[in-house]
Amino acid sequence: MAGTTKTIGAVERAFDIVEALERLESAGASAVAEELSLSKSTAYTHLHTLHEQGYLHKTDGEYRLSGQFLRLGTTVQQGYPVYRHGRAHVEELADRTGERANLVVEERGKGTCVHAANASGRTDGAMIRGERRHMHATATGKALLAHLPAERVDEIVETHGLPSFTDHTITSREELESELAEIRETGIAIDAEESIDGLRCLAAPILVEGTAYGSVSVSGPAREFADPERDAELSEAVRKAANVIELDFVFE
């Protein structure tokens, strides 16, 4: 099980460099070598290779990730069925509520943000496209977990554990189970400052024939959601959006 098979070092290094460039924004061979403790010539050959392949471009002698990654990302995004069916509805949700709205799928045991729409322009703490977060600590993640097969949930918890991010993060298996049961009843998953202090999030699963294809959410400052009426209003909006997306799936 523990994937002992050989991996290709050069490829790992190449992606390490890509990630280093993501962090550094732009850098030359020396800076990359420094950042990753590689020999200057190794860094150079890798950068040269990636450049020739079109994945980097050079400005003022420094390398940057090129639009090829944007193209790949766009293709990936459009490959998610939930994106094709949900995109417009998520944007509408954001407009209607005036809050940040997200569309999330499960991938490799984590919640991956497939689309994000913000009416307010605020982005503090909210997920950005492609970002992965632990499922047990997010509303969207819990909405998905609540409708995944039990064995898959086991697997996910085993792989990623239940790390704590704030004082409110769920850290025990029992607590998680009872919360998932509640989510199945109410149809709404709540992240009450469990992943980030001050951030509240409400999510609903997108269920088609019993399978969870993703989840939708709105999120914003916990203070603003404090009012129970506002909370109920937003819950309803989220549930409704999920429902509309489900219908979109059916009338493919």
Next chain:
Amino acid sequence: MAGTTKTIGAVERAFDIVEALERLESAGASAVAEELSLSKSTAYTHLHTLHEQGYLHKTDGEYRLSGQFLRLGTTVQQGYPVYRHGRAHVEELADRTGERANLVVEERGKGTCVHAANASGRTDGAMIRGERRHMHATATGKALLAHLPAERVDEIVETHGLPSFTDHTITSREELESELAEIRETGIAIDAEESIDGLRCLAAPILVEGTAYGSVSVSGPAREFADPERDAELSEAVRKAANVIELDFVFE
């Protein structure tokens, strides 16, 4: 100039596989090996490596590009100054005109789409995020070429040539020069079905202190733009959008 330096084969192969997966949507080791004429075990080891790195995920025994590419793409997008300053204005342009609006930068001698907004939902022929097109055959490309240093234009034409895509594509250097001069005068670049039959596009450069940071455009079916009044109206809207973005740059 001709980059004779050694490149790393394993890395090239890895990206070939990524691109193959982009085309195939999802595939197993055998399918990838077939597609790229690799030995099954080589394809397997590469897929395994990319999977371990988190760049692929497995569903029903088939590999797919993962959200990591979406994350990288998002980072790249947000790294373009023109995106940060122009995003909102491009969306407004699309809303106001009811047409598709694009934001483009020059990268490696081609026009790379940094953001695309469509009010209509139509996407036929329009650029998608990250897509690269020849500059001489697109309105956005020509708007940029018109304000690039002459030597850079030479370089670009030398590297990529002036390939023809429709009956209206510019294919001679002189024709291009005179058109660029006209663009500098009018402030508007026109793609009259030069890259794709039936597609018309109007673009304006985003100039800050004489440097072209990118270009904005609207595009749609050539028929709809036929009316000279509509054309003038759209030209004005595009020019105005470019101007607003330029101002956004200045008041950073």
Next chain:
DNA sequence: ATACCTTTTCATCGATAGTGAACGTGCTGG
């Protein structure tokens, strides 16, 4: 002109990426 950066090139050597054959498994069709 000098010193100190950088990027780029080169020859060398040991690790490793690619290979084909073999194993295990799940499916399909006879």
Next chain:
DNA sequence: CCAGCACGTTCACTATCGATGAAAAGGTAT
């Protein structure tokens, strides 16, 4: 129900090729 097929996966082997340090080539500021 079994045979056969195709797939993913593993393995041992070896030529290849990626990593390396040193040094050349280019650039900039002192």
